[in-house]
Amino acid sequence: MSTEINKKKEDKAIFKPLDSLLHSELRLAIMSILIGVNEADFVYIKSATKATSGNLSVQLDKLSVAGYIEIEKTFIGKKPCTLCRMTEKGRDAFADYVETLKQYIRE
Amino acid sequence: MSTEINKKKEDKAIFKPLDSLLHSELRLAIMSILIGVNEADFVYIKSATKATSGNLSVQLDKLSVAGYIEIEKTFIGKKPCTLCRMTEKGRDAFADYVETLKQYIRE
DNA sequence: TAAACAAGTTTATATTATAAACCAAACTTT
DNA sequence: AAAGTTTGGTTTATAATATAAACTTGTTTA
Numbered sequence: 001m002s003t004e005i006n007k008k009k010e011d012k013a014i015f016k017p018l019d020s021l022l023h024s025e026l027r028l029a030i031m032s033i034l035i036g037v038n039e040a041d042f043v044y045i046k047s048a049t050k051a052t053s054g055n056l057s058v059q060l061d062k063l064s065v066a067g068y069i070e071i072e073k074t075f076i077g078k079k080p081c082t083l084c085r086m087t088e089k090g091r092d093a094f095a096d097y098v099e100t101l102k103q104y105i106r107e
Numbered sequence: 108m109s110t111e112i113n114k115k116k117e118d119k120a121i122f123k124p125l126d127s128l129l130h131s132e133l134r135l136a137i138m139s140i141l142i143g144v145n146e147a148d149f150v151y152i153k154s155a156t157k158a159t160s161g162n163l164s165v166q167l168d169k170l171s172v173a174g175y176i177e178i179e180k181t182f183i184g185k186k187p188c189t190l191c192r193m194t195e196k197g198r199d200a201f202a203d204y205v206e207t208l209k210q211y212i213r214e
Numbered sequence: 215t216a217a218a219c220a221a222g223t224t225t226a227t228a229t230t231a232t233a234a235a236c237c238a239a240a241c242t243t244t
Numbered sequence: 245a246a247a248g249t250t251t252g253g254t255t256t257a258t259a260a261t262a263t264a265a266a267c268t269t270g271t272t273t274a
Contacts, residue, residue, distance in 0.1 A: 025127070025130060043252070049120055080239085101208070101212065164221095189221080
């Protein structure tokens with residue numbers, strides 16, 4: 001049986017897990033852009049991140065499914081325009097992520 | 108042919124890429140532990156991170172192959188003991204990573 | 215001495231990210 | 245006006261990565 005004398009090994013992790021949806025380079029970049037502006041469109045995010053269209057499309061969709069961003073498909077003149085906006089949920093998740101991350105980078 | 112008149116879209120990403128070796132939850136946790144101490148053994152890191160042995164073994168190996176940590180296999184009494192220590196290169200990479208990350212989290 | 219345990223490693227599988235291929239509509243050139 | 249090009253994406257296939265399961269080697273304990 002275990003006694004007080006036995007040196008206890010840590011029985012819980014010292015690090016809080018990171019939100020894996022946000023801990024991805026491209027998704028993090030997207031969120032980083034969106035937290036600073038009211039909205040941004042697909043083409044802008046693509047050029048700012050240098051992501052391929054396919055990758056961007058997929059990652060935006062994941063953020064959208066999670067409710068972290070909203071996607072609105074409109075037209076600007078005759079061209080389609082995909083607008084992205086961060087939700088309150090996304091803002092909270094991002095703030096949480098940053099807090100958690102600080103544990104890891106010791107700041 | 109392209110002219111100066113053409114509105115140039117951003118032609119470089121606004122985010123510096125993250126060191127993908129470090130941008131991994133477990134490897135980051137390992138580095139975070141090692142940066143704070145002189146050395147730590149496999150068993151300690153395992154319990155501190157709650158990683159499985161297999162996963163830990165693989166990730167330590169990657170960090171070691173990259174030259175970010177050194178691994179020394181010794182015995183403590185009759186039991187094998189795998190000691191890990193961060194290298195100077197690892198320390199630099201970690202510092203770089205943290206700096207880069209700040210762009211993304213705006214701090 | 216056989217069963218259980220400790221400390222890992224190796225290999226297989228599931229998850230995730232990335233890239234390649236494709237599509238529709240609008241513009242441009244001949 | 246038909247043919248080719250560009251824009252703004254989506255879908256699907258592949259490559260990379262993380263995780264878990266199975267195994268190994270040696271040790272301790274019942």
